[in-house]
Amino acid sequence: MSLWKIAWRSIQQRALASTLTGFSMALGVALVVVVLVIHGVVERHFRQGAQGYHLIVGAKGGKLQLVLNTVYHLSQPIENIPYSYYKEFVDGQFASMTLVAVPYCLGDSYVAGDETFRVVGTTPDLFDKIEYGRTEQGEPMRYEFEPGGRNFVSQHFFEGVIGSVVTAKTGLKVGDTFQPSHDIVEEGEEGHKHDAFKVVGVLEPTGTPNDRALFINIEGFYLLEGHAKSHAQSAAQKTGPQPVAQTFLSVQAAGDGDVSTASPRISLASNPTPKQALSPALSQREREMLVAQTFLSVQEGGDADSLTTPPRISLASSPTTPHALSPALSQRERAMLVAQTFLSVQEGGDADSLTTPPRISLASSPTTPHALSPALSQRERELIAQADPAEHAEHDHAGHDHADHAHAHDHAHHEPLPEAQREVTSILVLASFEGMQQFIYNMVNEGQVAQAVYPSREVENLFAGIVGPLRLILLVLTVMIVVVSGVGILVSIYNSMSERRRDIAVMRALGARRGMVMSVIMMESLLISLAGGIAGVALGHAAIGLVNPFVVEQTGVSLGFLRFDVQELILIPGLMILATLAGFLPAMAAYRTDVARSLGGTP
Amino acid sequence: MSDSRTLLLQDVKKAFVEPGGEKLPVLDIPRFEVAQGEQVVIRGASGCGKTTLLHAIAGIGRVDSGSIRVDGTEITRLAEADRDRFRARNIGYVFQTFNLLAGFSALENVLLGMTFTGGRKEPQRGRELLDRMGLSHRLTHKPAALSVGEQQRVAVARALANRPKLMLADEPTANVDPGHQQQIIDLIRESCRAEGVALVLVTHAAEVASQFDRVEELESINKAMVTAS
Numbered sequence: 001m002s003l004w005k006i007a008w009r010s011i012q013q014r015a016l017a018s019t020l021t022g023f024s025m026a027l028g029v030a031l032v033v034v035v036l037v038i039h040g041v042v043e044r045h046f047r048q049g050a051q052g053y054h055l056i057v058g059a060k061g062g063k064l065q066l067v068l069n070t071v072y073h074l075s076q077p078i079e080n081i082p083y084s085y086y087k088e089f090v091d092g093q094f095a096s097m098t099l100v101a102v103p104y105c106l107g108d109s110y111v112a113g114d115e116t117f118r119v120v121g122t123t124p125d126l127f128d129k130i131e132y133g134r135t136e137q138g139e140p141m142r143y144e145f146e147p148g149g150r151n152f153v154s155q156h157f158f159e160g161v162i163g164s165v166v167t168a169k170t171g172l173k174v175g176d177t178f179q180p181s182h183d184i185v186e187e188g189e190e191g192h193k194h195d196a197f198k199v200v201g202v203l204e205p206t207g208t209p210n211d212r213a214l215f216i217n218i219e220g221f222y223l224l225e226g227h228a229k230s231h232a233q234s235a236a237q238k239t240g241p242q243p244v245a246q247t248f249l250s251v252q253a254a255g256d257g258d259v260s261t262a263s264p265r266i267s268l269a270s271n272p273t274p275k276q277a278l279s280p281a282l283s284q285r286e287r288e289m290l291v292a293q294t295f296l297s298v299q300e301g302g303d304a305d306s307l308t309t310p311p312r313i314s315l316a317s318s319p320t321t322p323h324a325l326s327p328a329l330s331q332r333e334r335a336m337l338v339a340q341t342f343l344s345v346q347e348g349g350d351a352d353s354l355t356t357p358p359r360i361s362l363a364s365s366p367t368t369p370h371a372l373s374p375a376l377s378q379r380e381r382e383l384i385a386q387a388d389p390a391e392h393a394e395h396d397h398a399g400h401d402h403a404d405h406a407h408a409h410d411h412a413h414h415e416p417l418p419e420a421q422r423e424v425t426s427i428l429v430l431a432s433f434e435g436m437q438q439f440i441y442n443m444v445n446e447g448q449v450a451q452a453v454y455p456s457r458e459v460e461n462l463f464a465g466i467v468g469p470l471r472l473i474l475l476v477l478t479v480m481i482v483v484v485s486g487v488g489i490l491v492s493i494y495n496s497m498s499e500r501r502r503d504i505a506v507m508r509a510l511g512a513r514r515g516m517v518m519s520v521i522m523m524e525s526l527l528i529s530l531a532g533g534i535a536g537v538a539l540g541h542a543a544i545g546l547v548n549p550f551v552v553e554q555t556g557v558s559l560g561f562l563r564f565d566v567q568e569l570i571l572i573p574g575l576m577i578l579a580t581l582a583g584f585l586p587a588m589a590a591y592r593t594d595v596a597r598s599l600g601g602t603p
Numbered sequence: 604m605s606d607s608r609t610l611l612l613q614d615v616k617k618a619f620v621e622p623g624g625e626k627l628p629v630l631d632i633p634r635f636e637v638a639q640g641e642q643v644v645i646r647g648a649s650g651c652g653k654t655t656l657l658h659a660i661a662g663i664g665r666v667d668s669g670s671i672r673v674d675g676t677e678i679t680r681l682a683e684a685d686r687d688r689f690r691a692r693n694i695g696y697v698f699q700t701f702n703l704l705a706g707f708s709a710l711e712n713v714l715l716g717m718t719f720t721g722g723r724k725e726p727q728r729g730r731e732l733l734d735r736m737g738l739s740h741r742l743t744h745k746p747a748a749l750s751v752g753e754q755q756r757v758a759v760a761r762a763l764a765n766r767p768k769l770m771l772a773d774e775p776t777a778n779v780d781p782g783h784q785q786q787i788i789d790l791i792r793e794s795c796r797a798e799g800v801a802l803v804l805v806t807h808a809a810e811v812a813s814q815f816d817r818v819e820e821l822e823s824i825n826k827a828m829v830t831a832s
Contacts, residue, residue, distance in 0.1 A: 001714045001715055001718045002718070006718070009704075009706045010706055013705065013706035502702065503705075503706075505702075506698075506702040508663070509663055509698075509702075510690075510691060510719055510761070511690045511765075512687065512691070512718070512719040513684045595664075596654075596655075596658050596663055596664040599663075599698065
């Protein structure tokens with residue numbers, strides 16, 4: 001009979017105490033395992049979330065917020081940047097360095113029951129040209145659609161695809177329609193509802209945050225009520241005329257002729273709230289100055305050849321009361337602007353370069369039906385985006401509820417929103433080759449319009465700064481529970497020593513050396529600890545397995561029942577050391593047992 | 604080791620130190636010896652140092668001075684661990700209170716005796732011994748499920764497990780009901796004879812002592828008790 005068996009026998013003898021102490025150890029270890037595995041999965045998930053592209057470009061401000069919004073569909077909404085900046089990546093100064101640039105328009109959400117999912121206006125490139133991760137073998141993982149689905153098509157404005165979790169939670173499937181709500185709303189709150197989009201594809205689960213989002217055609221997104229306006233509005237509030245002018249000036253200054261192939265665009269927005277507040281938003285003189293400056297700079301900086309596309313000017317006004325409308329832009333202002341524009345273009349560019357005529361769009365977006373007709377004069381409408389008048393009329397009278405006529409959207413009838421009225425929230429940038437992203441990063445961040453961030457770096461910072469310490473605290477707490485369990489084992493064995501003194505004395509009388517009886521006690525502690533530890537690992541993984549469906553449903557992240565964290569291996573030596581320490585005190589008591597006295601009988 | 608004596612004590616002295624610092628002599632044995640295979644009974648009243656003497660012979664308790672040779676080995680000079688190992692291999696001990704381990708079956712209690720020898724392990728011998736004790740049907744029973752007589756027979760089997768040279772029995776029938784006392788004595792004596800083991804049996808029961816050829820009064824070999832009282 002081995003010493004192990006002797007130890008095991010005495011554990012059996014005190015079955016209840018041994019089981020209970022072992023169980024407390026199991027609970028402690030289970031908690032450690034849960035913390036390790038969940039943190040590991042969260043970390044992997046977070047790191048995996050930002051794969052497939054190098055940079056995120058967005059409005060200057062919080063870097064982490066930009067990443068959280070863009071990659072993880074979390075955090076408060078952020079500001080936008082001009083669409084023209086996106087175009088810099090498509091055919092502008094960054095184009096040669098960029099392999100793929102995917103615009104993101106954020107701010108809408110889809111509410112189903114008590115669940116809210118974010119809606120992203122984007123291009124099909126997101127799913128066609130960007131991979132969402134790599135397998136452990138390094139194989140790229142590409143977005144796939146569940147059978148019967150497909151990616152949305154640029155030409156079909158009101159199409160969208162949805163993540164796997166969205167399907168699971170809302171029941172939306174291919175062929176269904178959904179209405180995004182304006183603004184990201186709190187749970188349960190009903191936001192302003194938009195036109196309906198048709199689901200043409202459901203993404204296969206990716207284990208990324210995109211499982212929880214809906215993706216709609218950016219063209220459809222722009223046509224949603226309030227989007228052109230609100231973006232223009234925010235631009236006006238944020239930048240004002242002066243910064244806009246500066247921005248374009250700086251673009252001109254920085255870029256050489258080749259870079260300025262993309263034409264500069266100017267958007268002038270005014271946002272009057274009361275009658276009197278209108279004209280101060282942009283004074284007559286400011287507008288004139290701004291336009292003049294801009295075109296001057298265009299003329300100076302770019303040579304004639306580079307002006308392949310004409311400059312566009314958009315003037316957006318957003319009156320909230322009927323009376324506030326007409327002052328937004330007077331007839332004279334408009335006429336002046338148009339005249340100036342053409343003048344400047346004629347002066348600067350030669351005839352050949354003017355391949356397309358300049359366009360001017362004036363968008364207005366009133367929020368009440370009555371505000372409509374004054375908002376746009378007949379002439380303005382013609383001038384603007386050649387939108388289907390019948391459809392506009394329909395919108396006018398239908399108010400906010402578009403559900404009934406969701407299918408009335410015939411894609412063919414829609415004209416894209418003029419670029420000048422567009423904005424994007426962020427741009428995913430995949431550099432044309434490795435290393436180039438640093439140039440883009442530097443150039444963007446040196447400019448005044450936007451910032452570029454490395455999502456992986458932000459996630460790294462997030463983990464180093466917040467999640468890491470949090471994990472450490474949790475680990476310390478759970479490890480302390482394990483240590484307390486170890487103390488429990490110590491107390492349990494130590495308490496049993498008085499009743500076991502005779503057994504130990506008998507063993508000694510039978511020839512057991514002090515070291516042997518000491519070992520038996522140590523082994524007892526080890527067995528309880530390790531059995532508890534093994535049970536704890538099983539328990540921890542079982543618990544993870546149990547909550548996994550719930551977690552997948554909530555987050556799209558699969559924890560994986562059998563996903564072991566490498567750090568769990570530390571548990572083995574850790575528990576052995578703990579068990580040795582816990583067993584040491586009672587083992588010393590066994591060591592010191594006075595055999596003659598403990599054997600009983602008379603001296 | 605041509606010594607024909609299994610046990611030889613010479614000038615063994617041991618005293619307990621009272622809490623007041625005063626020394627109370629318990630053992631003072633000028634000479635005591637047991638020949639190979641010899642069976643000796645030591646008689647004495649309770650509290651006159653019987654158990655202390657057996658502990659000293661077994662090497663469980665140290666003595667203050669003197670020489671104790673078991674099968675030619677001077678055990679007083681052995682380090683504690685060596686003494687333990689020596690005891691495991693050469694001395695069988697039957698306690699007054701049996702001292703079976705409650706968590707172990709009858710067979711396991713016997714095998715326990717083999718665990719500490721640091722060498723030979725003969726599981727089959729454990730079964731044979733219990734068979735000889737008439738307990739072949741009780742191998743897996745825990746002590747609590749055995750009668751008192753059966754428990755003591757397991758204790759005897761355990762003492763014999765390692766083929767000792769010397770068996771020490773401390774009042775082996777004191778806690779056994781009178782009907783089974785003789786059976787136990789017979790078992791011990793026959794087993795020792797069969798295995799060629801010398802036996803030192805301590806008892807205060809006259810009917811047990813009277814069966815032995817050699818009976819020693821403790822007072823006559825232990826001078827400490829004489830001087831003390």
